[in-house]
Amino acid sequence: MAKVRLENLRKVFDVPDGEEVAIERIDTTIQDEKLTCLLGPSGCGKTTLLRMIAGLEKPSEGRIYFDDEDVTNVRVQDRGVSMVFQNIALFPFKSVRDNISYGLKYEDVPKDTVKRKVEDIASQLGIAEFLDQMPNQLSGGQQQRVALGRSLIRDPEVFLLDEPMSALDERIRIKLRTELKELQRELATTTVYVTHNQEQAMALSDEIIILNDGQIEQQGTPDEIFDEPANVFVAEFIGSPRINLLEATLEGTALTVDGTDVSIAGPGASAHLAGDATREVFLGIRPSRIELSPESTGDSLRGTVSLLEKLGQEDVAFLDCPAIEQEVRVETDRTDIEEGTTYDLSFDPADVHLFDRASGEALRLDQAAKPAQ
Numbered sequence: 001m002a003k004v005r006l007e008n009l010r011k012v013f014d015v016p017d018g019e020e021v022a023i024e025r026i027d028t029t030i031q032d033e034k035l036t037c038l039l040g041p042s043g044c045g046k047t048t049l050l051r052m053i054a055g056l057e058k059p060s061e062g063r064i065y066f067d068d069e070d071v072t073n074v075r076v077q078d079r080g081v082s083m084v085f086q087n088i089a090l091f092p093f094k095s096v097r098d099n100i101s102y103g104l105k106y107e108d109v110p111k112d113t114v115k116r117k118v119e120d121i122a123s124q125l126g127i128a129e130f131l132d133q134m135p136n137q138l139s140g141g142q143q144q145r146v147a148l149g150r151s152l153i154r155d156p157e158v159f160l161l162d163e164p165m166s167a168l169d170e171r172i173r174i175k176l177r178t179e180l181k182e183l184q185r186e187l188a189t190t191t192v193y194v195t196h197n198q199e200q201a202m203a204l205s206d207e208i209i210i211l212n213d214g215q216i217e218q219q220g221t222p223d224e225i226f227d228e229p230a231n232v233f234v235a236e237f238i239g240s241p242r243i244n245l246l247e248a249t250l251e252g253t254a255l256t257v258d259g260t261d262v263s264i265a266g267p268g269a270s271a272h273l274a275g276d277a278t279r280e281v282f283l284g285i286r287p288s289r290i291e292l293s294p295e296s297t298g299d300s301l302r303g304t305v306s307l308l309e310k311l312g313q314e315d316v317a318f319l320d321c322p323a324i325e326q327e328v329r330v331e332t333d334r335t336d337i338e339e340g341t342t343y344d345l346s347f348d349p350a351d352v353h354l355f356d357r358a359s360g361e362a363l364r365l366d367q368a369a370k371p372a373q
């Protein structure tokens with residue numbers, strides 16, 4: 001297994017009307033033996049980055065290392081990578097057994113070792129009973145397991161997956177995702193998993209790299225990214241329902257939601273105000289962190305439920321808040337919330353995220369816990 005170091009990586013494609021910058025500049029390390037997700041919206045460069053790691057695409061600039069070995073100019077077949085794509089490409093006229101063992105076809109492995117490895121991996125993937133069947137006798141989820149088996153049997157240094165489950169239905173995807181995570185833990189193969197699905201990335205990853213426009217917005221564990229989003233892009237991309245961003249003004253240590261008297265004392269960001277008397281910010285608050293109460297306390301934020309979405313355990317209420325001319329999303333497990341009713345919205349200052357309104361960058365709230373002076 002190897003850690004993957006990407007050094008000043010850049011990829012520009014020549015296109016008829018000029019150049020297309022797919023990867024602007026990427027400089028990071030992907031951890032050894034862990035599962036890292038490349039997460040970002042469609043077109044942000046995930047596939048291009050994965051293909052460069054695989055050796056299927058040559059970087060325009062920069063270097064790629066597996067551990068200390070510079071593999072930038074090493075051919076795909078000599079890199080020790082295995083790749084699984086979105087569309088399952090099994091050989092239709094070969095048995096499951098032959099499809100899996102195909103991964104070893106060009107390697108010098110004794111026949112009985114191949115047999116043992118195929119059976120091993122098939123049982124780890126829960127497809128041992130299908131080894132002598134043909135792919136078209138299997139469900140989509142089972143076929144994708146065969147494709148995973150064919151890749152994993154080669155004991156790759158680095159295992160690369162590009163949206164491997166997007167063709168499967170939700171229920172199978174969740175099941176296979178758990179199995180893949182367990183298998184990855186067991187094999188401890190360095191794995192890079194591309195997805196645009198934040199929920200998938202949160203559930204699977206040891207670490208997430210969030211890409212946007214060919215650049216890294218943030219890299220960290222799922223908890224770090226959820227709890228301390230580095231900027232507005234990450235805050236809005238991670239978490240469902242989406243975080244609320246309210247326009248607010250920071251003045252000294254007081255934070256006031258624009259258009260209201262709602263003031264939160266001592267978010268402690270005064271250190272960032274050196275020179276400025278006030279700063280325009282976004283106050284970020286996750287829907288699950290807002291409380292609704294019917295009584296008015298006077299200086300609070302009020303809103304009327306315009307829509308209630310039932311999501312089983314939790315409901316999502318959309319509230320029109322005239323004072324801030326904005327709709328606020330609230331996730332609640334209360335059963336007495338009704339459309340058309342007006343509520344007070346309140347939240348704990350400790351749950352607030354602050355972002356500079358102009359740059360979108362997070363203002364660190366390290367000092368937030370300290371009482372205001």
Ligand code: ADP
Binds near residue numbers: 041044049
């Ligand atoms: P993602 O996988 O995140 O959806 P891609 O890596 O496929 O994104 O694409 C990133 C950008 O690079 C897109 O704007 C895409 O159009 C462009 N791109 C990707 N491959 C090529 C190519 N072979 N030629 C020209 N442009 C490309």
Ligand code: MG
Binds near residue numbers: 048
């Ligand atoms: Mg892609």
